[in-house]
Amino acid sequence: MKSLKITAVLVIALISNFAFSQDSDIIAPSGFDKPQEGISKGDVKEISYPSTTVGKDRVANIYFPPGYVATQEYPVLYLLHGIGGDEREWLDQGHPEVILDNLYAANKVKPMIVVLPNGRAMENDRAEGNIFGEEQVKAFATFEKDLMVDLIPFIEKTYKVKSGVENRALAGLSMGGGQSLNFGLNHPEDFAWIGSFSPAPNTKQGEGLLPKPEVTKANLKLLFLSCGDQDNLMNVSNRTHDFLNDQGIEHIYRVIPNHHHNFEYWKNELYYFTQLIF
Ligand code: FER
Numbered sequence: 001m002k003s004l005k006i007t008a009v010l011v012i013a014l015i016s017n018f019a020f021s022q023d024s025d026i027i028a029p030s031g032f033d034k035p036q037e038g039i040s041k042g043d044v045k046e047i048s049y050p051s052t053t054v055g056k057d058r059v060a061n062i063y064f065p066p067g068y069v070a071t072q073e074y075p076v077l078y079l080l081h082g083i084g085g086d087e088r089e090w091l092d093q094g095h096p097e098v099i100l101d102n103l104y105a106a107n108k109v110k111p112m113i114v115v116l117p118n119g120r121a122m123e124n125d126r127a128e129g130n131i132f133g134e135e136q137v138k139a140f141a142t143f144e145k146d147l148m149v150d151l152i153p154f155i156e157k158t159y160k161v162k163s164g165v166e167n168r169a170l171a172g173l174s175m176g177g178g179q180s181l182n183f184g185l186n187h188p189e190d191f192a193w194i195g196s197f198s199p200a201p202n203t204k205q206g207e208g209l210l211p212k213p214e215v216t217k218a219n220l221k222l223l224f225l226s227c228g229d230q231d232n233l234m235n236v237s238n239r240t241h242d243f244l245n246d247q248g249i250e251h252i253y254r255v256i257p258n259h260h261h262n263f264e265y266w267k268n269e270l271y272y273f274t275q276l277i278f
Contacts, residue, residue, distance in 0.1 A: 026256060028271040035098050039105035040066035044097055049154040053146040054121050060087050060151065062159075063097050063114040066104050073160045074113045075167035075278045077193075078147065079270075080176025083140075083200065084127050087118040090173075093263045099271055110278040112169075115155055119176055121146040140175050140202055144183045148190070165219050169277045171195030173266040174233070178202035181225075181240065185209055188216040195224040195273040196240075197266050198231050203240055210247055223251035224273050228259025 043064045051058045065074070079096065081089035090096050096114060103109040118125045122139035130136065152168075155161060170191045172180045177199035184194035196203075203209065210216060223244065227237035234255075241253045254272075259265040 025272075026254065028268050032102055032271050033095060033099055033267050034102075036102060036105065039101060041101050042066050042097055042104070043068065044091060047158075049151055051121070051146050051150045053142065053150055054123060054125075056123070058118060058121075058125070058146070058150075060118065061091060061116040062155075063100065063116070065111045065113070066101060067111070068113075071160065073162045074111055075162050075169070076155060077112050077114045077169040077171060077274070077277065078152075079114050079116050080119045080170070080172025080179050081116070082172075082174035082176055083131050083137075085176075086120070086125065086127050087116055089127075090116050094173075094267050094270065096267075096270055099267060100274060103271070103274060109274050112274075112278055113155075113159060113161070115151070117143075117147065117151055119143045119172070119179055137202065140179060141182075143179060144186070147183060148187065152190075165190060166192045166221060167278065169193035169195070171197070171224070171270075171273055173197045173269075174200045174261065175202055178204075178236075181209060184223075185216060186211055188212050188219045192219050192221040193224075193277040194220070194222070195269070195277075196226070196237075197269040197273075198227045198233055198261055199225070199236050199240065200233060201236055203236050205239070205243065209240070209243065210249065213247055213249070216249060220249070222276055223249065224254070224269075224276065225251055226254035226256060226269050228256045228261065228265040230259060231261045231265075233261060 045062050047062055048057045048059050079090055120139040121143040168191050170180045170184045177196035180194050181196045181199055182204050184191040227234050244251050
């Protein structure tokens with residue numbers, strides 16, 4: 001009887017322990033997105049850069065980490081928004097600056113600069129009118145050129161930035177998640193870290209998604225693909241996960257239970273992704 005009791009206690013302990021460690025790997029601890037008093041805070045600054053792609057100056061935001069020193073070199077994460085957003089979407093709805101300030105205070109993230117661009121590369125890049133229109137959706141593809149030819153060179157000549165593929169990350173939500181996969185895998189010489197949070201149907205398929213498998217295999221340090229299990233776009237993540245497996249591209253695939261296509265989920269993923277990079 002006694003040994004039965006001990007066995008039962010052990011089994012319960014094992015089950016609850018297992019559930020606990022699983023949860024903490026998947027769902028961020030409460031308070032991760034709440035501003036804390038008494039910790040150092042980073043700075044958010046709006047910048048403008050000349051775009052040869054669009055033919056005008058374009059606006060982006062930058063988050064500088066707490067204790068940023070302009071004479072030191074930092075790696076850079078480019079963080080992209082969704083179809084209804086612009087260069088302020090993450091800041092207004094996801095508050096990455098709060099999540100990152102908290103992670104810095106807990107010493108859980110490497111010092112990095114985060115650039116928040118506008119991923120709709122067209123003359124009027126506001127999320128207005130028919131945001132699903134052909135021209136508007138095409139502008140999310142055109143942003144590849146703006147990013148590679150205009151924005152990244154501007155950032156790298158304006159700020160002290162660590163060189164090398166291992167010091168550049170690209171991540172985004174939904175349309176920005178599709179862009180991160182499309183552009184990141186098209187430029188494996190330039191991005192070693194890719195994060196895709198509930199990628200949208202703009203995500204390419206087949207050889208179009210993975211044009212340089214050998215360079216990708218050599219350079220990629222992390223491909224982080226995830227989706228909430230309640231998201232209508234799950235099929236895009238599933239098909240991408242299957243394709244990457246078929247091609248032998250190592251990646252993390254997270255399916256987050258009871259989560260939808262929204263900032264509660266995207267913030268959660270940012271919390272985990274940023275701790276894994278650089
Ligand atoms: C679509 C469904 C969703 C699509 C784009 C999205 C281009 C993007 C959603 C988002 O960014 O939140 O069919 O086609």
